[in-house]
Amino acid sequence: xxxxxxxxxxxxxxxxxxxxxxxxxxxxxxxxxxxxxxxxxxxxxxxxxxxxxxxxxxxxxxxxxxxxxxxxxxxxxxxxxxxxxxxxxxxxxxxxxxxxxxxxxxxxxxxxxxxxxxxxxxxxxxxxxxxxxxxxxxxxxxxxxxxxxxxxxxxxxxxxxxxxxxxxxxxxxxxxxxxxxxxxxxxxxxxxxxxxxxxxxxxxxxxxxxxxxxxxxxxxxxxxxxxxxxxxxxxxxxxxxxxxxxxxxxxxxxxxxxxxxxxxxxxxxxxxxxxxxxxxxxxxxxxxxxxxxxxxxxxxxxxxxxxxxxxxxxxxxxxxxxxxxxxxxxxxxxxxxxxxxxxxxxxxxxxxxxxxxxxxxxxxxxxxxxxxxxxxxxxxxxxxxxxxxxxxxxxxxxxxxxxxxxxxxxxxxxxxxxxxxxxxxxxxxxxxxxxxxxxxxxxxxxxxxxxxxxxxxxxxxxxxxxxxxxxxxxxxxxx
Amino acid sequence: xxxxxxxxxxxxxxxxxxxxxxxxxxxxxxxxxxxxxxxxxxxxxxxxxxxxxxxxxxxxxxxxxxxxxxxxxxxxxxxxxxxxxxxxxxxxxxxxxxxxxxxxxxxxxxxxxxxxxxxxxxxxxxxxxxxxxxxxxxxxxxxxxxxxxxxxxxxxxxxxxxxxxxxxxxxxxxxxxxxxxxxxxxxxxxxxxxxxxxxxxxxxxxxxxxxxxxxxxxxxxxxxxxxxxxxxxxxxxxxxxxxxxxxxxxxxxxxxxxxxxxxxx
Ligand SMILES: [Zn+2]
Numbered sequence: 193x194x195x196x197x198x199x200x201x202x203x204x205x206x207x208x209x210x211x212x213x214x215x216x217x218x219x220x221x222x223x224x225x226x227x228x229x230x231x232x233x234x235x236x237x238x239x240x241x242x243x244x245x246x247x248x249x250x251x252x253x254x255x256x257x258x259x260x261x262x263x264x265x266x267x268x269x270x271x272x273x274x275x276x277x278x279x280x281x282x283x284x285x286x287x288x289x290x291x292x293x294x295x296x297x298x299x300x301x302x303x304x305x306x307x308x309x310x311x312x313x314x315x316x317x318x319x320x321x322x323x324x325x326x327x328x329x330x331x332x333x334x335x336x337x338x339x340x341x342x343x344x345x346x347x348x349x350x351x352x353x354x355x356x357x358x359x360x361x362x363x364x365x366x367x368x369x370x371x372x373x374x375x376x377x378x379x380x381x382x383x384x385x386x387x388x389x390x391x392x393x394x395x396x397x398x399x400x401x402x403x404x405x406x407x408x409x410x411x412x413x414x415x416x417x418x419x420x421x422x423x424x425x426x427x428x429x430x431x432x433x434x435x436x437x438x439x440x441x442x443x444x445x446x447x448x449x450x451x452x453x454x455x456x457x458x459x460x461x462x463x464x465x466x467x468x469x470x471x472x473x474x475x476x477x478x479x480x481x482x483x484x485x486x487x488x489x490x491x492x493x494x495x496x497x498x499x500x501x502x503x504x505x506x507x508x509x510x511x512x513x514x515x516x517x518x519x520x521x522x523x524x525x526x527x528x529x530x531x532x533x534x535x536x537x538x539x540x541x542x543x544x545x546x547x548x549x550x551x552x553x554x555x556x557x558x559x560x561x562x563x564x565x566x567x568x569x570x571x572x573x574x575x576x577x578x579x580x581x582x583x584x585x586x587x588x589x590x591x592x593x594x595x596x597x598x599x600x601x602x603x604x605x606x607x608x609x610x611x612x613x614x615x616x617x618x619x620x621x622x623x624x625x626x627x628x629x630x631x632x633x634x635x636x637x638x639x640x641x642x643x644x645x646x647x648x649x650x651x652x653x654x655x656x657x658x659x660x661x662x663x664x665x666x667x668x669x670x671x
Numbered sequence: 672x673x674x675x676x677x678x679x680x681x682x683x684x685x686x687x688x689x690x691x692x693x694x695x696x697x698x699x700x701x702x703x704x705x706x707x708x709x710x711x712x713x714x715x716x717x718x719x720x721x722x723x724x725x726x727x728x729x730x731x732x733x734x735x736x737x738x739x740x741x742x743x744x745x746x747x748x749x750x751x752x753x754x755x756x757x758x759x760x761x762x763x764x765x766x767x768x769x770x771x772x773x774x775x776x777x778x779x780x781x782x783x784x785x786x787x788x789x790x791x792x793x794x795x796x797x798x799x800x801x802x803x804x805x806x807x808x809x810x811x812x813x814x815x816x817x818x819x820x821x822x823x824x825x826x827x828x829x830x831x832x833x834x835x836x837x838x839x840x841x842x843x844x845x846x847x848x849x850x851x852x853x854x855x856x857x858x859x860x861x862x863x864x865x866x867x868x869x870x871x872x873x874x875x876x877x878x879x880x881x882x883x884x885x886x887x888x889x890x891x892x893x894x895x896x897x898x899x900x901x902x903x904x905x906x907x908x909x910x911x912x913x914x915x916x917x918x919x920x921x922x923x924x925x926x927x928x929x930x931x932x933x934x935x936x
């Protein structure tokens with residue numbers, strides 16, 4: 193039987209670090225990238241005798257995320273302990289939520305080839321992140337860095353509603369953009385602040401029972417997620433086709449070999465001995481509190497997209513690309529305000545900026561220049577100070593060393609030559625050295641004009657105003 | 672004095688209650704006239720040492736003479752409270768003591784081949800018998816499949832125990848019981864019989880389970896000079912009442928002047 197006869201069933205557990213200033217149960221900063229163990233205190237190091245105090249912002253952010261994904265918000269919720277031993281977990285338990293998560297029964301809508309599709313969310317709960325193990329370059333051991341211990345996370349659990357790696361990518365991108373829009377997480381995948389556990393199973397088409405699933409932990413790039421799903425689906429189908437059965441197990445995806453490896457099987461399955469944390473009190477939310485958050489929810493990608501279609505007359509495709517990221521979308525709106533030319537800003541984002549992001553595997557949030565600089569660039573082109581081909585060079589410069597575009601072109605001597613006298617001088621010089629082209633043009637070959645303009649641009653390293661060149665060549669040739 | 676210092680809300684402990692502070696030294700009025708004291712008969716039944724019982728009865732007479740109103744009533748919680756206490760306390764202990772794993776805290780075994788062995792050996796070698804017993808018990812009652820039958824049930828019983836005490840406090844200001852059914856035993860003499868050892872706590876754990884204030888004061892000695900304790904239990908946040916009752920009793924019997932502490936050789 194061929195692979196087409198099987199259906200892929202995928203569900204995701206997404207962990208997203210919340211961008212609160214302080215950790216979930218103490219007042220240590222959550223900032224990424226500090227020297228090991230400098231953002232710690234007795235509480236997040238799990239010193240005996242310390243007590244956690246729940247950060248109210250964490251609840252607020254999680255409720256925001258729940259409302260933005262159409263969840264029901266629990267009025268009565270609590271924190272539970274998940275007990276297990278691992279060196280990055282100083283208390284030997286993680287404070288999480290078990291049977292009373294903050295948010296339940298939501299959904300996220302994605303666009304597929306067959307139209308809109310709802311991906312149901314089982315739940316969203318809050319928990320603390322664990323520390324990090326740094327494998328020691330000197331002594332062969334591992335060193336524990338607890339800066340990340342106690343950083344607040346939300347875990348977003350989906351139903352097994354996804355049917356392909358394309359859908360998974362769309363779902364993740366949508367989820368990421370929602371969290372960015374409501375400003376609860378910066379979703380930096382490379383820093384691990386947005387990562388997913390991927391559950392995969394297969395079944396023959398037409399069957400209603402779910403197959404045995406395997407779980408791949410802590411995936412943090414779209415590319416590896418797609419590759420891992422494809423690999424795992426093939427592996428499972430091969431086993432079934434050979435008459436075997438799938439083991440329920442936890443797998444580790446290895447990016448280098450492009451394979452999954454077993455981490456632990458069902459026999460090893462941990463009993464986390466969940467129980468309500470006696471050091472914390474129940475989380476009770478009033479209607480007023482939830483209503484208030486609901487009313488102050490920022491504009492979501494879907495409604496921004498609608499606005500772009502109507503207000504700026506962007507194409508559906510462009511509006512989708514720009515609104516997929518809050519950073520791109522903010523960049524678009526703010527730069528448009530500065531230069532009053534949303535069409536041009538749109539073009540820059542859709543073509544050159546997107547291309548550079550792709551080539552450098554950069555995320556929109558990492559764009560080094562700001563909307564003012566992009567707006568200024570468009571203004572400089574619109575008022576004829578520089579040509580659009582110089583504009584591309586300025587953009588490259590903005591990515592490398594962002595500063596005022598005006599400064600860049602002055603410094604580099606890229607200001608467009610729009611002085612009539614200077615242009616005339618160039619035109620005459622080019623005509624003098626290319627008598628053949630003149631003859632061609634007079635003989636009816638219009639292409640010769642393009643060649644002459646090209647030569648003039650080359651001569652001026654792209655700085656000459658192309659419209660003026662065109663005009664002046666025509667004048668001279670038709671004399 | 673200490674109570675004056677620790678009373679009140681602690682913003683670093685969200686389980687503490689935010690209430691106005693009271694100066695407990697002002698509570699000591701040396702007067703118990705009209706105080707309603709309930710004596711639960713179940714605490715004086717089976718298993719109680721005769722000498723302990725007699726000492727308590729004498730103390731009740733003291734209160735009567737001081738003008739308190741004493742009444743016997745039924746409060747059948749001790750056995751449930753004891754079981755509940757050991758389930759909840761061991762469950763919490765098994766989790767709380769997880770951090771003593773040889774990674775960051777406490778003893779680490781000198782030799783190990785891998786992480787699993789590091790955990791196993793450090794914890795096996797580092798903890799004493801009673802601690803291990805409680806960790807194993809606690810781990811068991813929290814295990815999947817047993818959680819509902821033990822831990823969850825214990826929490827439900829805990830609510831029942833609280834309700835029973837609440838009923839008692841509808842009629843009485845104070846509930847009077849022995850501190851322990853027997854006098855203190857020698858260290859190590861019951862290590863081989865932990866159940867019997869746990870039974871010694873039967874009178875006091877009810878108070879912890881119900882979340883009530885209690886005070887234990889000496890009220891007599893047995894033939895060998897071992898002290899006998901009396902426990903006064905008050906309603907939630909009624910520390911003033913039990914402190915005053917204890918103080919008044921002490922002033923009346925002058926226990927300390929009549930009994931110099933002796934130590935067994
Ligand atoms: Zn901390």
